[in-house]
Every structure is written in structure tokens, then in C-alpha cells.
Amino acid sequence: MSRPLRLVVFAAGAGGTAALFLLAVLDMPPFGSRFHPYRNHSVPAALAHATANVVSSVNFDQRGMDTLAEESILFASVVVVATLLRKTDDEEWRKERRGRVLDSTLLMGWILLPYTLLLGFDVVAHGHLTPGGGFQGGVVLGTGIHLLYVAGRYDMLRRVRPIRPFEWGEAIGTGAFACLGVAGVLATGAFLANVVPHGTFGTLLSAGTVPILNGAVGVEVASGVVVLVSAFLDQAIGLETAPAGGGKGGRAGNGRDAEGGGNR
Amino acid sequence: MSIYAYVVAGWLLVMGSLGIVRSRNLVHAVVCLGIAQSATYVLLLGVGYQRGAKPPVYGSAPAHPSLHVMDPVVQAMTLTDIVVSATVTALLLALAIQIRKRRGTIDPDELTAIEG
Amino acid sequence: MTVVIAVMLALVAVVGTVIVFTDDPGRQAVTLSLFGLCLGVLFLALGAPDVSLSQITVGAAVVPLIVLLTIRKTRSMR
Numbered sequence: 006m007s008r009p010l011r012l013v014v015f016a017a018g019a020g021g022t023a024a025l026f027l028l029a030v031l032d033m034p035p036f037g038s039r040f041h042p043y044r045n046h047s048v049p050a051a052l053a054h055a056t057a058n059v060v061s062s063v064n065f066d067q068r069g070m071d072t073l074a075e076e077s078i079l080f081a082s083v084v085v086v087a088t089l090l091r092k093t094d095d096e097e098w099r100k101e102r103r104g105r106v107l108d109s110t111l112l113m114g115w116i117l118l119p120y121t122l123l124l125g126f127d128v129v130a131h132g133h134l135t136p137g138g139g140f141q142g143g144v145v146l147g148t149g150i151h152l153l154y155v156a157g158r159y160d161m162l163r164r165v166r167p168i169r170p171f172e173w174g175e176a177i178g179t180g181a182f183a184c185l186g187v188a189g190v191l192a193t194g195a196f197l198a199n200v201v202p203h204g205t206f207g208t209l210l211s212a213g214t215v216p217i218l219n220g221a222v223g224v225e226v227a228s229g230v231v232v233l234v235s236a237f238l239d240q241a242i243g244l245e246t247a248p249a250g251g252g253k254g255g256r257a258g259n260g261r262d263a264e265g266g267g268n269r
Numbered sequence: 270m271s272i273y274a275y276v277v278a279g280w281l282l283v284m285g286s287l288g289i290v291r292s293r294n295l296v297h298a299v300v301c302l303g304i305a306q307s308a309t310y311v312l313l314l315g316v317g318y319q320r321g322a323k324p325p326v327y328g329s330a331p332a333h334p335s336l337h338v339m340d341p342v343v344q345a346m347t348l349t350d351i352v353v354s355a356t357v358t359a360l361l362l363a364l365a366i367q368i369r370k371r372r373g374t375i376d377p378d379e380l381t382a383i384e385g
Numbered sequence: 386m387t388v389v390i391a392v393m394l395a396l397v398a399v400v401g402t403v404i405v406f407t408d409d410p411g412r413q414a415v416t417l418s419l420f421g422l423c424l425g426v427l428f429l430a431l432g433a434p435d436v437s438l439s440q441i442t443v444g445a446a447v448v449p450l451i452v453l454l455t456i457r458k459t460r461s462m463r
Contacts, residue, residue: 008291059338314431
């Protein structure tokens with residue numbers, strides 16, 4: 006399809022979508038109204054399970070099944086990225102070039118590293134009490150480890166950050182979530198039922214399974230982010246195509262899939 | 270103000286899609302997809318907003334808890350989707366890198382023929 | 386608070402449009418980070434601190450970083 010024709014087709018589709026969207030929106034409760042039927046049910050349910058952060062209660066208690074599905078998407082994506090970006094036979098590790106890094110940048114990286122890791126743990130651990138939880142804390146943790154890269158030492162990062170344990174962490178986090186779900190089935194007959202004693206409202210030991218599931222997701226997301234970012238870092242900075250690789254376009258051999266399989 | 274937030278969501282969706290349609294670079298297309306996707310976040314949180322209400326996080330044990338908080342259900346959906354969509358974006362970008370390696374270009378207009 | 390929401394909504398719409406019409410993905414990555422930050426502030430104003438935290442860590446840091454690395458990779462290949 007030519008570009009002008011494509012834009013015409015798009016204009017027709019976008020116009021239709023916009024018209025229908027506007028019709029739908031005009032019939033919705035206005036922005037900022039007091040009509041929130043879902044909230045009216047989910048807030049009492051969260052308070053009944055001693056969960057101060059209602060959003061965490063929805064994610065890990067009331068709609069835990071949904072979160073398990075989301076988690077599986079995350080898991081699958083990370084596995085596929087790691088597979089797509091693995092080192093192939095016609096790539097080799099680039100010779101280390103020791104670039105110069107400003108001392109202040111280096112210092113910042115080292116100061117921020119422990120602070121960020123601590124913050125990440127804190128966000129995961131208090132996910133049922135304050136805004137935060139496994140998803141956000143996991144991202145903070147996974148990103149925090151890569152501050153070592155900001156501190157300018159890609160070679161060091163590659164050494165202190167073995168990928169294997171994080172790949173395991175990814176799988177263990179997902180598996181732990183599913184196991185807790187099965188535990189719910191065994192104890193009460195409902196998948197992901199909140200089987201742990203709910204504890205006292207507003208304390209660290211409250212909300213039953215919510216903080217445990219938060220931890221499982223935290224492990225998974227943190228590991229996932231580390232695997233993802235390091236796969237892209239390796240591609241962008243660490244790996245280069247071997248000189249014998251040939252020119253562009255045509256060198257994509259048909260048998261590359263089979264060749265690249267066994268070297269991780 | 271009553272439908273302003275929803276219109277912004279619709280605008281982001283249309284603009285993001287337009288960016289994908291006229292894109293000449295797969296990375297550009299993936300970024301535009303991210304813009305289109307953020308429309309759903311704005312729409313969901315707009316639906317869950319109540320004027321003058323508090324965030325759905327309770328500080329201490331409320332004796333008579335006020336129900337007037339923002340809708341936590343749409344917030345929970347948005348929050349998981351943001352993190353999961355980031356990994357899907359990464360997946361698409363990894364595919365773009367693979368296409369660049371195998372076909373030598375990431376201009377969608379040059380990637381017409383299917384190659385075995 | 387309503388004013389903050391109105392302003393942030395407008396800002397999100399404008400920055401989003403600018404990103405779509407920025408044809409160079411390298412410059413897009415920087416604006417994308419700004420877009421993620423704007424969304425984060427908007428979500429905070431909409432009373433969703435959980436979502437805001439998620440958006441700021443992912444949208445302003447992780448995704449732009451991955452986009453930048455992808456651009457660097459696709460440009461470095463001959």
C-alpha cells in the first residue's frame with residue numbers, strides 16, 4: 006500500500022473510532038463524579054482483610070488471578086527477549102575500551118546504588134501499607150543494579166551481575182505466585198485465597214498473603230528488569246558482529262537459528 | 270471539564286496510531302505504540318477519579334472508613350499494565366534488533382516481501 | 386488540584402503529539418522520558434500514587450533507556 010493511500014485509510018478508521026469514542030464518552034458518568042460502584046465493593050473487602058493499601062489488595066487479593074496472568078505475560082516477554090538477543094556465533098565481545106568518566110558521575114553512581122537498592126526493598130516490603138509494591142519496587146531494584154553502568158564500569162557490571170541467578174529469580178518469582186495460589190485451593194478451595202492470618206491493620210504483618218505475593222512479584226520483576234536491560238546493554242555495547250560476518254542484508258543465513266542455540 | 274480527560278485519552282490513542290501508520294523506523298513505531306497505550310492509562314484513571322476524594326490508601330485503622338477515595342480497581346489495572354507493557358515494548362524492540370540484523374533495515378516500507 | 390490536572394492533561398497531550406511527529410527516534414527517547422514524567426505527575430494529581438510510582442520508574446527510566454540502547458545497536462550495525 007502506498008503512503009498516501011495508507012494515510013487515507015487511516016483517516017477513515019481514525020475518524021470512525023473518534024466518533025464512536027466521543028459517543029461513548031458523552032454517555033459516561035462525568036469526570037470526577039461520585040459514581041464508583043467497583044470502589045464501593047473493593048474498599049470494604051480490602052479493609053476486611055486488614056489491607057491499608059486498597060490497590061495492593063485488589064492486585065494481590067481480590068483480583069490475584071488477573072495479576073498472575075499479567076505476571077505470565079511479563080515472564081514470557083522476558084524469556085523471549087533473552088532468547089532473541091542472545092549472543093550468536095557471528096558475534097563477539099567487543100574489546101574493552103576504558104572510557105573516561107567524570108569523578109562526580111562515578112561518585113554519584115556509587116552513592117545512589119545502596120540508596121536505590123534500599124528504597125527498592127522498602128517499596129516492596131511496605132506495598133500493602135503505603136503506595137508501592139512488588140511491581141514498582143521490582144523495577145527500582147532492577148534499575149538500581151544498573152547504576153553500576155552509570156558509574157561507568159560496564160566490564161565490572163558484567164562481572165558482578167551474573168545473569169543466571171536472575172533468570173532463576175524470574176522463574177522462582179512466577180512459580181511462588183502460582184504455588185501460593187495452589188495453597189489457597191488446598192486450604193479453602195479457592196485459587197489464590199487469602200489463607201494467611203490477616204494480622205493487625207496498618208502493621209508490617211497484616212493483609213495475609215498480600216505482602217508475600219508482593220515479595221514474589223518483586224523478585225520476578227527485579228530479575229526480569231535485570232535480564233532485559235542487560236540483554237539490551239550487551240547488544241548495544243558489549244557485542245559486535247565479527248568482521249568475517251559479511252555485508253548487509255544478504256548475510257542473514259537461513260541456518261542461524263540452529264547454530265546460535267547452544268552457547269548460553 | 271466533564272469529558273476533557275476522556276478526550277485527551279482519545280487524542281493520545283489517535284495520535285499514537287497515526288505515528289505508527291506514518292512511521293519510517295520500527296523503533297519510532299514502537300515508541301508511538303507506547304503513546305497510544307498510555308491513552309488507556311489516562312482513560313482508566315480518569316474514570317476512577319472523584320473530585321475531592323483521597324487516594325485509596327488508609328493510614329491507620331479507620332473506625333468508620335470513608336468510602337470516598339479514588340477507584341482502586343482501575344488503579345490496580347493500570348499499575349500492573351504499565352510494568353507489563355514495558356516488557357512487551359522491550360520484546361518489540363528486540364524483534365526490531367533481529368530484523369535489523371537479518372534484513373539490514375528497520376524501515377517498514379522496505380520490509381515488504383516475506384523472507385524465509 | 387483541578388487546575389493541576391487540567392494543565393497536566395494538556396501537557397501530556399502536547400508532549401505526546403510532539404513525540405509522534407519527531408521522526409528521529411534518538412531525539413524521541415529524550416522526549417519520551419519527559420512524557421513518562423508528565424504522566425507520572427498527572428497520575429499523582431489524579432490521586433493514584435501507586436500508579437504514579439510505577440509510571441515514573443518505568444516510563445521515565447526503563448523504557449527510554451531500552452529505546453536508546455536499541456537505537457545505538459541499530460545504528461552501529463553496518
